[in-house]
Amino acid sequence: MSKSNVLEWSIEQLSKSIKEKEISPVEVLNTSLNLISAKNKELNAFITIIEEESKKAAKLAEEEIINGNYKGPLHGIPIGLKDLICTAGVKTTFGSEVFKDYIPNFDAEVVTKLKDAGAILIGKLNMHAFAYGTTGDRSFFGPVKNPHNPQKITGGSSSGSGAAVASYLCYGSVGSDTGGSIRMPASMCGIVGMKPTFGRVSKYGxxxxxxxxxHLGPMTRTVTDNALMLNALSGFDKKDSYSAYSNKEDFTEGINIGIRGKKIGIPTSFYFDIIDTEVRRVFDLVVENCRQLGAEIVPVELSGLNELLTAQQVILAAEAYTSLEKYLINTPEQIEEEVRSRAIAGMLIQASEYIQMLQIKHKAIDMHNEVFKKVDVILTPTLPMVPTNIEQRVTNSYGLQEHVRIFARLTGPSNTTGLPAISVPGGVSECGLPIGVQFIGKAFAEAELYQFAYALEQTEIYSSALSFDRIANSNLEEVME
Incomplete structure (x- = not known):
């Protein structure tokens, strides 16, 4: 492999070269910083570059590896963080004016885990303000631009993570997902985004x-890279009251065993009630591709999903208001108008309504568990439509006028059940925008989801969806120099 295209390498490829001392973490980091300097003004993916600290970390990683203390596949790899993840001594803004000068004095648990794995934390990534939006164009620091078309949104709320990973500014990122905020940008930017099982990854910090x-989870360019990141991020944390005990796993183990004989459930309703024809076209091709890979396609009925989506929206509104209440009262002018109006609406939710939504949630979990007795995974589109223009709020989809909040329609239910879901590129629209598909699995079945996603990744249709040469720098060799 030529070093001239090192920024295009996967974590898997790069880690092998770093381990064999064929390339230095210092060399990789400097190349990444050069590209960020050249491209970030255009994309607006990063809010803060952790330049000096990352250079020290890269130098330390280089010395450790030379001395035979190789820590694993993330050692020396530049990774970004969504800017709601606390970093000691580094600004953590929540994409908002309220937190624009907030500097934590501690690291989030995922930061500690990444540092322990030897990763180089290169910067804090832009996001929809307060993580409360589907578009990624409502940040105090300005909208993030989609690398495939700068007029288009990247999706929210992990907008900077999607753009940075897709355009080679970093090799992976940790995003957050409350109603689809990892999977929406993953779909719109043509990358891989995993929302793990609720409690799998600590949210402390x-x-x-x-x-x-x-939920917190990894965003990468390849499925294997995603699994490598989840290896480092997952694990019980007593500091997080929502953290769940689970067996320690290597999510890359058996990732390439194929899906022949496996059963894929295709929902008979809800996921296709409101859907763009381009999304449906790509999804149908993916289904046929999975069939050609030897999987059995099984129609499944998932009843009550409209109610489950409503439950997600009500729970989100009630808890978001509680989280933001003191800022809404004390500094409402510092909360972006669209975010503020959504947050205030949560004030009107009654306790009885909230409890009813929790009952719907637990009923839906039971229903999904029954479906997983018949199939291994569920396959759906990630989004009902392709990315809209920045600032656009109403779009015409399938003959209906829809608000852009509909982007979370197909991702939100999995947040309510807490089941793992991964978005992977499925194809490209006629106008050249990525379209993702979503595999949903049983609780703590991330390894199985990676097997399905990996099988799809190896196919010709998937490869055509990942024409990154169209979106990244055409002059990466110049950046290397």
Missing amino acids: SIQLCPTLD
């Missing part, structure tokens, strides 16, 4: 929006 729906 991440600024919360909705404690019972928030």
Whole structure:
């Protein structure tokens, strides 16, 4: 492999070269910083670059590896963080004016885990303000631009993470997902985004929006890279009251065993009630691709999903208001108008309504568990439509006028059940925008989801969806120099 395209390498590729001392973490970091300097003004993906600290970390990683203390596949790899993840001594803004000068004095648990794995934390990534939006164009620091088309949104709320990973500014990122905020940007930017099982990854040290729906998870360019990051991020943490005990796993183990004989459930309703024709076209091709890979396609009925989506929206509104209440009261002018109006609406939710939504949630979990007795995974589109223009709020989809909040329609239910879900590129629209598909699995079945996602990744249709040469720098060799 030529070093001239090192920024295009996967974590898997790069880690092998670093381990063999063929390339230095210092060399990789400097190349990444050069590209960020060249591209970030255009994309607006990063809010803060952790330049000096990352250079020290890269130098330390280089010395450790030379001395035979190789820590694993993330050692020396530049990784970004969504800017709601606390970093000691580094600004953590929540994409908002309220937190624009907030500097924590501690690291989030995921930061500690990444540092322990030897990763180089390169910067804090832009996001929809307070993580409360589907578009990524409502940040105090300005909208993030989609690398495939700068007129288009990247999706919220992990907008900077989607753009940075897709355009090679970093090799992976940790995002958050409350109603689809990892999977929406992953779909719109053409990358891989995993929302793990609720409790799989500690949320300690991440600024919360909705404690019972928030998840943290990895965003990468390849499925294997995603699994490598989840290896480092997962694990029980007593500091997080929502953290769940689970067996320690290597999510890359058996990732390439294929899906022949496996059963994929395709929902008979809800996921296709409101959907763009381009999304449906790509999804149908993916289903046929999975069939060609030897999987059995099984129609499944998932009843009550409209009610489950409503439950997600009500729980989110109630808990988001609680999280933001003191700022809404004390400094409302510092909360972006669209975010503020959504947050205030949560004040009107009654306790009885909230409890009813929790009952719907637990009924839906039981229903999904029954479905998983018949199939291994569920396959759906990630989003009902392709990315809209920045600032656009109403779009015409399938003959209906829809608000852009509909982007979370197909992702939100999995936040309510807490089941793992991964978005992977499925194809490209006629106008050249990525379209993702979503595999949903049983609780703590991330390894199985990676197997399905990996099988799809190896196919020709998937490869055509990942024409990154169209979106990244065409002059990466110049950046290397």
